[in-house]
Amino acid sequence: MLEESNNWGRWGAADERGTLNLLSPEAVVAAAGCVREGRTLSLSMPIRGATSSPAPTTVPHLRGRPLPQHFMSVDGGDYAAGTRAIGAGLKMSDDALVVTPHGTTTHMDALCHMWSGDELYNGHPAGRVRSYGAQRCGIDKAGPVVGRGVFFDVPALRGVGHLSATDRIGPDDLEACGVDVRPGDIAVVRTGWPLVWQDGPDAYWAGQPGLSAAGGRWLAERDVSLVAGDNAAIGGLNERQLADEGLADDLHMILLWRHGIHLAEMLWLEELAVAARTDFLFVAAPLRIEGGTASPINPVAVL
Template sequence: MLDESNNWGRWGAADERGALNLLTPETVLAAAGSIREGRVLGLSLPIRGATSSPAPTTVPHLRGRPLPQHFMSVDGGDYAAGTRAIGAGLKMADDALVVTPHGTTTHMDALCHMWSGEELYNGHPAGRVRSYGAGRCGIDKAGPVVARGVFFDVPRIRGVERLEAADRIEPADLEACALDVRPGDAAVVRTGWPLAWRDGPDAYWAGQPGLSADAGRWLAERDVCLVASDNAAIGGLNARQLADEGLADDLHMILLWRHGIHLAEMLWLEELAESGRTDFLFVAAPLRIEGGTASPITPLAVL
């Protein structure tokens, strides 16, 4: 499968950051030129979690994935052991949060998230991915992302509120957005699929629209550093929440594995769509989870 275009070896045999290497100081400075209003939009879904409430079911997520769990204690509970030492009359609340990023919240995939055979991106040994963390290509190797964002609002181009579950975004859709895509850009693709949650979980779980394999290749050819979308897998999903494409056409294989292009999934892009902006400064910083396959993020669009 590596007969196809790929970035293995492009930034050296030891590289674990992939296309994020395109974010040179010069590229970042140029991206800052996209700021024209000074307005900042958050592009993440909320994290709602509890041990005994329906809160998590009010946020889009993939069926069957462990939902976020949020525990709080006030004034001396399990997570506030030091409360009594902080002084008379003072109160304190502490939090504990358990999140499995994939499929449950806005997150960024690491290059160790998916692979084929015995090698991760760039030929690193897949045997280094263990239950205690990935020895190569973990999310901690990514670092912060500060790039020019280019916004592909595909529902607007097609004249619909949101795409349907069976829809796949083709290169012609991306070309119709008429954007000047530059090396090091972060491609942000809207499907509108989170709006399906308003019709209930079953509507959201009926499948998902997403990029076709050829659209993924189209973006990779333009040297983007990251692909982000408001769906759960960048590519489309069927009603079993699986990809229908074979291994050669799987979007994670094309982007993550072959080209080292990080993926950000489950964004909230409705306010960005309302802004009418197609370029902006995109900012996202994954947590430095050593050996992690992903991290929750709060992407920002600085308009």
Template sequence: MTFEQYGNWGRWGADDERGTLNLLTPEAVVAAARCVREGRVVSLAMPIRGATSSPAPTTVPHLRGRPLPQHFMSVDGGDYAAGARAIGAGLRMADDALVVTPHGTTTHMDALCHMWSGDELYNGHPAGRVRSYGAQRCGIDKAGPVVARGVLFDVAGLRGVPHLAAADRIGPDELRACLDAAGTELRPGDVAVVRTGWPLTWQEEGPDGYWAGQPGLSADGGRWLAGHDVGMVAADNAAIGGLNERQLADEGLADDLHMILLWRHGVHLAEMLWLEELAGAGRAEFLFVAAPLRIEGGTASPINPIAVL
């Protein structure tokens, strides 16, 4: 099978723009809800903290050179205390302004239009429809809310280390071992949540340690997950696959994780999650909920993924 023919193209029809999220049928959602046993709710998101003019760039993990989300509480350019707008007798109101470039800066979900090869997006849609005013095909607005069974692949926990090394790549054997250790299995439509522990390096070693590279899935690891019909792949690193010290992937086109998952198989990606609290809960199966903003034609959206235990 050639590179161009490989994957889920045509599986849900020529007009499909949702990929494996089509597997999240009402029956699958009802089955996922059965994972809830305690009613405990855990956020899996990184914080959005202040503006780039504040100390935030030194406190929140992000890729080097990427602008952090900028959150301002301001009215007409004034600071909150001085500029809060009067709305009635004795009442004041503060407004928020938020500027976000999701990729590499905060917890986000990639759309199927984020990466492509040649002149075609996922499922053969024309890449020329991705314009400065938005993607006309496979934008994040086509994904919809994700409600699914989540399965935690705690690879760092399996190895007994706080976090993997920058050069580590996660293959099928370790993914299988995580399932075996948890006594569970993957089902079609599941969200595979992969923990490397890498965000901890920001706390331990600072930005330079975090930027020294990143561990992640190997190409075969990505193919293994795609072969199990996962609905989405989520991870606590910045690119699902690994990165070198220049914050780039070393793989060629055929082995690039974004091409394998987004482009060939229509598997949406969620990146830069915070998984430490979830890992500490000792639960490998849970209800996973994430809703991207309805950004028409967006290549990604910030998300606050939720694990319901």
């Protein structure tokens, strides 16, 4: 039994979308009013992979996670050497992509990604999550995410390029950003931590800043539909790349499990920071991976 506020049963016993239910047609139409310039910004990091090159190590990722692999049918070291002839004078190259989203690329977590006890979000049985996929709360249940994005640029607030590894973003920080948060908004939180990769993997792996438990609860209380960040876990990580909080204060438990708030992690927010816009139209569509615990996404801010 949950002991604190939650959204279980709010949209019915069968619900598998959580706060994405707040993105009604009316909310999407209202969010379109944020478009004032018509300029678009990609908020994703590149998927850079190969079978035998250092390319994947040039993109931020968590230590030890399987890196993306990109195979192409154009050279001798690929999965099917040579191009395919498809007609007189015409040839075609093919791609094969292997990506494990968590910790390696910009992605969106499904509500089946983490849970406690025997129940997923909304009381769905955790036993329905198997090696062949999650029969409840998979990423295929999320659908397109289109709504009003609101930007919390905490490094800009503090006058720094990026937060330090031990920084935790609390309600006071979020309040001080001066963002008008409305129900259904997509909260986008910048730490600047991807910039640390320029100093080398060891610097990036020394820990990570992120939301505190109180900061996560602050957003949940304001009924946001999704929380997105440029760090790897929304919450902070220690030097072992683990969360220090106990189960009750774990951000994935607070947001995914209790409140049904999907998470988008490892975004690239530097151009958005330069634009200095606190509201915009946010668009992202996870792949319809049946029973998936996550999907790569390319979030777009329309200014």
